[in-house]
Amino acid sequence: MSAPVQPLAESMVQSVDWLAIAPPTIAAVVGLGVLVADLFLHDAKKALLGWVSVAGLAASALMLLPLLDGDRATFCLTGEATACSYTADRFTLVIQFLVLGGALLAALLSITTLKDADKGLPEGEYWFLLLSSAAGAALLPASRDLATLIVALEVASLPAFALVGIRHGDKKSAEAALKFFLSSVTATAVSLMGVSFVYATTGTLYLTEIADRIQYVDGQFHTLAQTGVVLTLIGFAFKTAAVPFHFWVPDTYVGAPLPIAAYLSVVGKAVGFSGLILVTVVAFPSYADVWGPALAALAALTMTVGNLGALRQQATRAYSAVRLLAWSSVGQAGYLLVPIAAAAYSKDAQKSIGSTVAYALMYAAVNLGAFAVAALVGRSRALNRVSDYRGLYASNPLAALLLAFFLLCLAGLPPGVIGLFAKVTVFSAAVDAGLGWLAVVMAVNVVIALFYYLQWTALLFRVPEGEHEKHRVPAPLTAALALTGALGIALSGAPQLVLRFADTGLF
Numbered sequence: 001m002s003a004p005v006q007p008l009a010e011s012m013v014q015s016v017d018w019l020a021i022a023p024p025t026i027a028a029v030v031g032l033g034v035l036v037a038d039l040f041l042h043d044a045k046k047a048l049l050g051w052v053s054v055a056g057l058a059a060s061a062l063m064l065l066p067l068l069d070g071d072r073a074t075f076c077l078t079g080e081a082t083a084c085s086y087t088a089d090r091f092t093l094v095i096q097f098l099v100l101g102g103a104l105l106a107a108l109l110s111i112t113t114l115k116d117a118d119k120g121l122p123e124g125e126y127w128f129l130l131l132s133s134a135a136g137a138a139l140l141p142a143s144r145d146l147a148t149l150i151v152a153l154e155v156a157s158l159p160a161f162a163l164v165g166i167r168h169g170d171k172k173s174a175e176a177a178l179k180f181f182l183s184s185v186t187a188t189a190v191s192l193m194g195v196s197f198v199y200a201t202t203g204t205l206y207l208t209e210i211a212d213r214i215q216y217v218d219g220q221f222h223t224l225a226q227t228g229v230v231l232t233l234i235g236f237a238f239k240t241a242a243v244p245f246h247f248w249v250p251d252t253y254v255g256a257p258l259p260i261a262a263y264l265s266v267v268g269k270a271v272g273f274s275g276l277i278l279v280t281v282v283a284f285p286s287y288a289d290v291w292g293p294a295l296a297a298l299a300a301l302t303m304t305v306g307n308l309g310a311l312r313q314q315a316t317r318a319y320s321a322v323r324l325l326a327w328s329s330v331g332q333a334g335y336l337l338v339p340i341a342a343a344a345y346s347k348d349a350q351k352s353i354g355s356t357v358a359y360a361l362m363y364a365a366v367n368l369g370a371f372a373v374a375a376l377v378g379r380s381r382a383l384n385r386v387s388d389y390r391g392l393y394a395s396n397p398l399a400a401l402l403l404a405f406f407l408l409c410l411a412g413l414p415p416g417v418i419g420l421f422a423k424v425t426v427f428s429a430a431v432d433a434g435l436g437w438l439a440v441v442m443a444v445n446v447v448i449a450l451f452y453y454l455q456w457t458a459l460l461f462r463v464p465e466g467e468h469e470k471h472r473v474p475a476p477l478t479a480a481l482a483l484t485g486a487l488g489i490a491l492s493g494a495p496q497l498v499l500r501f502a503d504t505g506l507f
Contacts, residue, residue: 017074020088022063023096024138027103030056031131038124046123050111050476053127057107057134061100064093073144083206085145094357095141095274098364102266103134105368105483109259109375111476116379121166121257129159129166130263137267141274145205146195146232146283149275150188153235156271157184160264164256176255183248187238194231198283201225207283215286229287230294232279239272242337243302246330250309253326254319258378261322262371265329266364273336273360277353281343292344296438299341303334303445310452315386315459321374322384324452325367328410331449332363338426338442342433355429358498362422362491366409369484373403376477386456391464399473400460402485409488411453412446418488421495 018025034049034056041048067088075085107130114121136155143149161184165177199205201221202213217225238245253261280291310327313320339355346352374384376399381388393400409416412423423446430439473481491498 017072017086017088019063019066020072020074020142021086023060023100024135024142026060026063027056027100027131027138028135030059031128031135034131035124035128038128041124043119047111047115049123049127050107050114053131054104054107054111056131057100057104060134060138061097061104064097064100067093077206083204083209085148085206086139086142087144088142091274091277091353091357092142094361095270096138098270098361099137099141099267100134102270102364102368103130103137103263105372105480106130106259106263106267108476108480108483109262109372110257112375112379112474113257113259115474126163126166129163130260133157133159133163133263134267137271140271141278143278144207144282146198146207146210146279147205149278150192150195150235153191153239153271153275154188156268157188157239160260160268163260163263164252166257166260170255173255176252180248180252183245184238187235187245190231191233191235194228194234197224197228198232201228207278210283211285214284226287226290229284229290233276233291233294236272236275236279237298240269240276240333240337241272241302241330242298242333243305243330246302246305246333249330250323250326253329254322258322258371258375258384261326262368262375265325265367265371269329269333269336270360270364273340273356276337276340277356280340281349281353285349288344292341295337295341295344296435299334299337300438300441301334302337303331303442306331306334307445307448307452311448313386313452318383318385320384320386321377321389324386324456325370325374328449328452329367331445332367332410334445335423335426335442336360336363338435338438339429341438342429342435345433345435346429348432352429352433355425358425359422361498362409362418365484365487365491366406366416366419369481369488370403370406370410372477372480372484373399373406376473376481379472386459389456390459390462392460394464396473399481402481404457404460405485405488407453407457409492411450413450413454415492416488417492418495418498421498 034053038049071089073084073087077083114123114126133156136152140149140152140156143152161177161181164180165173167173198210201217201224202210204210204213214225241249284291306327310324310331313324336356336359339352343349343352377388378384405416409419412419427439427442
């Protein structure tokens, strides 16, 4: 009597590859350990929690090395080699490297910020939330079913809401967190509705099975499937700060502690773009005629609105430096969307996706570097205005030269060769896919961006007003500046390494 039950029970058993899931698992376990340790540590010793968190993130990143020898998959349905919830392939490892590296640099910036706050920020909760968010962000690129994707997206997002509003009693921080939370929850709810529509029409949540089944949806369910595809994309478009889902960005970056703004600008985007890539080119390739034009229009709109917003920033306005970086990140998101849109039209979708990953790697290194210099200046100039950077070269030549280099990379000008190289790969992806009009829009936006990047760069070398103010650089901040600077310079010397490293192997 029990014979028919056995195959069903066996089919529900899933394998577990502990090495494959090690990177996000280590980050999560260290986060829990830090939270518990915070209960027993004396206030004078709580600075150790920051270094433990940095070590945990470094260990998570190092666990990527044993995974380089080949693709691994776990949490697979028995008898279904392609139906797995977690896959550690080349794409996963590259994005996890970006996420964990970005989180590590944000943690280095945070050590100085927490010390300067002088117990004004709860250290144990801060590190627990940062590590939890990093664990979710590292899980997302490995997710290969829609349920795991949504869970990873929320694990990355929910701690970020709390981090944005972690300054108790700060109205600006609370407002930023509330705006971020409400808009994100709305986008997630829309995405969940889309997932339910996709499941209703295909009967599965696994991305590879969706790709096979959604092509043969019954005609009467075709509109439902199309709607599901569009709604599923909205949540990930929100995370990328694509227009019109961008309105939370400037206020959130200003209200959050600066390291968290840096974290959101890089790791938050990596989460959104990796999710977009997975649901478009892996799960919905047969609906490229739906998401391709939509993403192309979003890319054009996002880069234009972002660059115009950055162009309008007044140098003397409070927090204008952070706002300019926020609007700049919106514009950069538009460039990142271009190759994903091109994948819908290209014969070589993998090459297009590789262009997005290459650009994301460049952007992560130099944008975190720009935020590191902003954190340095913000230690003595709390309002962090663009005008506060006037004459920075006179007080701190190395920081000024690094910021100038980072801004030139973002602009795509020499000596920021890596920025130029990344932009050329994106242009090439658009042109090869027949999206000439999008390449033209991008070219116009690159010219617009040159103005505000060069304006800020020139300000660094002008004669300072008043006395020179020396900026003391703490060790963690020095490490963050050194790492980002060395990475940007090394990649500018050998930019081809980025594209080779970004060869995702997703297909």
